[in-house]
Amino acid sequence: MNILIQDVLLDGHPTDIYIEGQRIAKVIRKPSQLTMDNGQWTIAGKNNGTLEQSSETINSQLSIINCQFKKAVVPGFVNAHTHAAMTLFRGFGDDMALMPWLEQKIWPNEARMTDEDVYWGAKLACLEMIKSGTTTFYDMYQRLEATAQAVDEMGIRAVLSGVCFDHFKPELAERSKKSIPELQKKMENYSDRLRFSLGPHAIYTVSGELLQWIDRYSKDNNLLIHLHLAETQGEVDDSLRNFGLTPVRYLHQLGILSPRLLIAHGIYVDKEEIALLAEYGVKVAHNPASNMKLGSGIRFPFVEMKEAGVTVGIGTDGCSSSNNLDMVEAMKLAALLGKGWRKDPEILTAPEMLYAATEAGAAIAGLNTGRIAEGCLADLCLIDLCSPVFTPNFNFVSNLVYAANGSSVDTVICDGKILMENRKVPGEEEILRQAQGVALRLTNYEL
Incomplete structure (x- = not known):
C-alpha cells in the first residue's frame, strides 16, 4: 500500500508527499501561499502543482491522508x-x-x-x-x-x-x-x-x-x-x-x-x-x-x-x-x-x-532516515496544529520544542506503513492491560 499525504505543511510550505513502498518517492512543494482569513488558514491556487495533477502514474492501492493544512510533517x-x-x-x-x-x-x-x-x-x-x-x-x-x-x-x-x-x-x-x-x-x-x-x-x-x-x-x-x-x-x-x-x-x-x-x-x-x-x-x-x-x-x-x-x-x-x-x-x-x-x-x-x-x-547507525526527502526511508509524523500549544503558530519548530509534547502527534508512519492515525494504535488496550498485569506481578505490588 502506497501513501499520499496531501496539503501538509513542511517547513511552513504547503506540500504533497508520496510514499512508495518503504521510501519517500516524491516531495512536491506547492507554489501557492497560505493566508489567514477570519481565523482560518486558506490557500490560494490550491491545485497548482499538486501531485494528483502531475503526469505520475500512481498505484491504485493508495492510502490518501488529506491534512487540509491543519497538520505539519516532521521526521520520526x-x-x-x-x-x-x-x-x-x-x-x-x-x-x-x-x-x-x-x-x-x-x-x-x-x-x-x-x-x-x-x-x-x-x-x-x-x-x-x-x-x-x-x-x-x-x-x-x-x-x-x-x-x-x-x-x-x-x-x-x-x-x-x-x-x-x-x-x-x-x-x-x-x-x-x-x-x-x-x-x-x-x-x-x-x-x-x-x-x-x-x-x-x-x-x-x-x-x-x-x-x-x-x-x-x-x-x-x-x-x-x-x-x-x-x-x-x-x-x-x-x-x-x-x-x-x-x-x-x-x-x-x-x-x-x-x-x-x-x-x-x-x-x-x-x-x-x-x-x-x-x-x-x-x-x-x-x-x-x-x-x-x-x-x-x-x-x-x-x-x-x-x-x-x-x-x-x-x-x-x-x-x-x-x-x-x-x-x-x-x-x-x-x-x-x-x-x-x-x-x-x-x-x-x-x-x-x-x-x-x-x-x-x-x-549514529548510518540510517537513511531522520529527514523528509526523496529517497529517504518513510519514517515521519504528522503534528496536529489545531491545539492551544500551536496557537499562535509564529514558529512551528519553536512551538514543537518548547510548547508541545508527544500528545500533539496525530499520525505516525514508519517504513512506509501507517502505525497510528488520529492518535489510535491498533491493539493498544490489550497492550496496556497485559503490561499492567506483568508489572504488578513482577514487583509483587498490590493495588
Missing part, C-alpha cells in the same frame, strides 16, 4: 538511548541515587524477568514511542529476542543491543563471547527494520579484556557498540582509582574508541576527551531527563561536542529513570538544561534540538 524521532522493557518499572524506586536504585530496586527485579515480561514491557514501550512520534530507537536490555519480537510486531525501527556483563570474571566473559554470535544469528529471523548491536553495559561492569574483544567483533561484523560512559562523578572517581584514567582516556588506552561506538550520557568529559571523541568519530546520546532525575549531573557539554564535530543524539533513557519515552519533552529538557547551566538563552536553539532528535540520531 530517533531515541538514541533507552531500555525499552523498563516501562514495567515506571514509578518504581523513584527519588533514589543511581547505584542504590540499581542495586536495590532494579537489578533484583530484572533478575526475575521472563521472556514474556520483557515482551510486554517492550510492547508497552513501542506503543508509548509510537504515540509520541518515535519511529527509531537504540535499546540496551536483556532477553533480546523478546524485545525483537515486540518491535517486529509493532512496526517501528530499532537498533537492539546484545547486553554484556562479566563483572570482571573470566567465566562470565567467555559466556558473553559465546552468546553474542548466537544472538546476532537469531536477529536474522526478524524484519530488516531491526539491527543488531553490541551492548557492554559500562566500564564498571565489563572488563577491559571483554571490551577489547567486543571492539574486535564489532569491527569484523560492522556492528555498533552501545555503552554507558561518564554518567556520574562517582564513575569517574572509580575509573581513576581502578584504572588510573578517566573513562574516555581508559577507553582510548584500550583502543576501542571508533566510529562504531555510541556512548550514553557522557556528562563528565573534559576538553581533551571531547577532542578524542571527535578524532575517533565516537557518537554520544544525551539523556537530559534521567541525568537530572538521578542527580547524575547537568553540565552536559553539548556545545563543545557540537563544535568539535561529535554527533550528538537525544535519548530518554529507560522509563524507570526518566518516567516516559517522549522525545518531544526530551528536546525541551535538553534545550532548557543547556541554557540554564550556561546562563545563556541563545545557546541550544529549537532547530538544533529537532536536528539532534531526528537526523543526528539516525546518523
